[in-house]
Amino acid sequence: MADPLLTFDEVQHRHAVPAPKAWKPWAKRAGAGIHGISLSLYPGQVLGLVGPNGAGKTTLLRMMAGVLPIQSGTVTAPTEDRHSVAVEDLRNWAGHMPEQVRWQGAITVVDMLEQLSDMRGQRHHHLHGLLNLVGLHERAEEPLDNLSQGMRQRLSIAAALLGSPKVLLLDEPFNGLDPVAAEAFAALVRRLAGKGVSIVISSHMVTQLEGLIDRIALLHRGQLLDEGPLADVEKRLALDGRYQLTGPGELDDTNFLGHLDTDVLVTKSTEASWSLTVRGDAERVLQACNDHGLSVASWAPVKPNLVEWLCAATGMSLDDISLDVASSAMVPMMAMEAMEDE
């Protein structure tokens, strides 16, 4: 594998939350945030940042984009022999697409991009190419107020691509895109990755990232649970090699699979049909089904969803994880610093 473009080592950012005291009503303390995350971004690879609401995906992306300060930890650029990359430099390296931007105003699309180009100190000659790339060339002179949600997402992508960034940070980019636009967007991401751009995509919908990401980083409550190539992480968390088989008729039992080194995860059977979800050697399971006289109508690999990823990585059940994203419950896995006041 190529050397990483950027390496984040034990980076941390905790949001300041109000903690008023009688003698100091403006007092704040360090609240939820990102804790000691180490992560490398590789050229030409797409990293999927996956986690539930409140996991810290947006905070981490903002840190990577140089929007939020890195309170501790270091950022290095090994390929450029840079032992320390300042936050200001990160803004040069990265193109950032926030989750929701309500582009508004009477100014046109191209005027807006020119304004952002000016902020980057760049000329405007490449803007029409950029608008072509994201499919907004026919809307270049359209006022921002007239854009649909999907077009606004495309404009956000164009804004992130200004200055040909080495790292592209996309926060929930599929929100608001119709399936056609989402597919076109995925193709664009693959094309950019093919040009060597390192891409980070955050999402709480793992299925949207299938076939798009090379690596996955599993984030929960501000901490990195696991990270690596998708297949490796699946294997580590025992989420690989899962298949669902279906067929007509009734399934009495699954003892016929007992002699195989196979986990039967889910069994469903009615008088009309049956389905089995197993983890093991697919060919041997199919053979055993045939030997048992079962007619297999379909056979498909089962990809884990976000809940399964989280449950596997944390060892918690769905009930434990629940919907609780209160700030006090954000960092249960890491000891908090004694000094909380800022």
Next chain:
Amino acid sequence: MSDLRRILKVAARLRNERLVGVRLKVMLPILILFLPGLAWGFSDPNIVLPGGHQPDTAMEVLFYASLGVVFGATMCGVLMAFDGVSKDRASGMLEIRLAQPMPRQHQAAALVLGHAQAILIPVYTLLILTVVVVRFRMGEWPTLTEAMVYGLSTGLIVLWYTLFALLASTTAKEQGTAIAFGVGVWFFFTFLWALVTTMVAYASGVAVGEPNDPTWVALEGMLDMLSPNGVYHHLLETQLPTIDRGIAAWQAWLAALLWTVLPWWALHRRMEALVP
């Protein structure tokens, strides 16, 4: 592209965006009424001001007409800039701006310059008209120095209120708070400052509101240094030899410098700490 050029380019885009906006169209009648309109009234040859005073020089008329700047132009400055940051924060644009490699201090400078220019262009245009109105009504031009001090002082007071509004805009989480803070500051210095002065005078045992009492005049002059409107009038008074409130010209200009530098510095600090 040099840093200065980049700041000016970004400021120019902000300015142009504001200049064609609906807000300025709404403000223009107010500005016309308050700037050349007041000058028209004060330059009436038959006008008699409270106390029986009659302005008899062009600079005196401009001084009285500066009430229009204090009431109208500063308010428009606040209304122009109150959402300079908070609107972007609400729409998510702020995150995109903060992610650009332009240093935040430069972004702050562009914000200030862009918004101040957007209000100063109509204000200066109307000030020129004001001077022409005075010339038409009184047959007298202000001297070059008077005109320059008048223009510079007006530019400064509008800049100060723009800075206050932008500071509020960076601090407030939503636009309602930003405008409440901006208008509140404007209201405090424009209407309530007299109350502050009165209270301090009362506490100091000084007779309140006696224009012939040198102690009251000196106290009022001194307290005015703590208000942007007061400093503005001190600056204008440097061109009116008949008025002496115990503040030397250099002191007035020094106060003006502080009123410029301190909020600007505070805005820089806010921008550095700003989160989307």
